[in-house]
Amino acid sequence: MANLLVRNLDDALVQNLRExxxxxxxxxxxxxxxxxxxxxxxxxKLSFAELLMSMPDVGDDADFERRNDVTDDSGGPGVFD
Known part of the structure; x- marks a missing residue:
């Protein structure tokens, strides 16, 4: 095992370490x-951008389309139905 000597530490820092x-x-x-x-x-820790870029590229863009209401062209129920 190696030894480490740290010099010129602030007294308050050393006191906080003791406490x-x-x-x-x-x-x-x-x-x-x-x-x-x-x-x-x-x-x-990853940044938000790094985290997003690390996500796998799966699914189709259509899987993530936003449906607003029953007047959209999806043919399915509206968001609040």
Whole structure:
């Protein structure tokens, strides 16, 4: 296992880390490891555009046509029927 030394941390940041570690029943080092693991090993969140582009291209455009009411040409019942 490697060691990591972090220098020049703000005192308030270190105090918050101590308090968070105590709240979770961990040492400051264990809390620091957990924070790093959560930040670095979580899957990347996709933007809305990336999410849409990742969706499979299935179905026909007609499957997604909007029907407004009984006067449309679909022949089926209206939206509120």
């Amino acid at each position: 968070q570690a105590a709240a979770h029943g961990r040492s400051v080092e264990a809390e620091h490891r957990e924070i790093l693991a959560q930040a670095l090993f979580q899957p990347k």
